[in-house]
Amino acid sequence: MKQHRLAAAVALVSLVLAGCDAQTSDVELKTPAQKASYGIGLNMGKSLAQEGMEDLDSKAVAMGIDDAVSKKEQRIKDDELVEAFTALQKRAEERLTKASEEAASAGKKFLEENAKKQGVVTTASGLQYEVVKKADGPQPKASDVVTVHYEGKLIDGKVFDSSVERGSPIDLPVSGVIPGWVEGLQLMHVGEKYKLYIPAELAYGAQSPSPLIPANSVLVFDLELLAIKDPSKLEGAEPPAEAPAQ
Known part of the structure; x- marks a missing residue:
């Protein structure tokens, strides 16, 4: 800053x-x-x-x-203001660094413990998921646009975003969201519900997209794949602002 x-x-x-x-x-x-x-x-x-x-x-x-x-x-003279702004900036950066380090440490511990739970699968990338509801529908490709319902939480359970609360599912391109979603969506079949546990490096990393999400946070998503859109009816879909975009 x-x-x-x-x-x-x-x-x-x-x-x-x-x-x-x-x-x-x-x-x-x-x-x-x-x-x-x-x-x-x-x-x-x-x-x-x-x-x-x-x-x-x-x-x-x-x-x-x-x-x-x-x-x-x-x-107050300009040189005093410059000094004050510098001091305030330094304190702000120190707080953010501390919060980021704490989030990274807590996230690592959470994923280590979560991986031991029955039903939780850890992929080669480090993504963790569990199948909440199985279905036999088709699986999307990276080039597809899908319709989903989701709720995103931090590891302490605080909800930071929810299409469920808004009462409206969203359409988004599989390849246009955070890496954890790109991978997770392609594991799912239409009609299924997954819980995704996404390491920070597969989410937003050190960059926070919102005051509600500290840098280096592990994100937990309840994700339901409702449909794969018909390509002939699409007009260049993009993820909406509230979606976990890249």
Whole structure:
């Protein structure tokens, strides 16, 4: 995370936190501008959380944006701000590194224990799976587009994504998702349900796609293969945003 990116993030968050001296419960979210403003704060908050930013002082942020909008004299010199941004960046990186190391260690231990369970199969790549429901349908190829229902969890059971909760299965290209899914889907028959235990290196590795998924996390998916799509009816399918894309 570069310093200018951090500064820009803080500045954007400032737009939403400018009124933090007042009770946030007094803020109305009725007009499109109010709702969009809330959305900016929500998205930036998620981004900052993903990057380990936990030291922001909302009142100081509000003071900074108020001084800028009111064209008041800058209270802190630029060189001090550079030093402060650098220190904050360093702390954020240290937190993320620690969380990543802890996730990697916990994931390794989990997979070692999970591999001993009855019904769990470990492939040459390190993917683990168990068949929850068997069926005799066809198996997809890497070039196919399939319809699936799924629920993704961390090893502590926290759900980070679920087409089941949304109540709508999704269509996706077999070759357009994370490696653990690419392999797992081609093991399945239409109509089957699998539980996939995906090592970090077959998922997102050191790159976290969401604040809900720490870097180097082992992912657990309940996956149901509903259908293989008819190629003649496809128009260049791509995995939707919520799918475990590459």
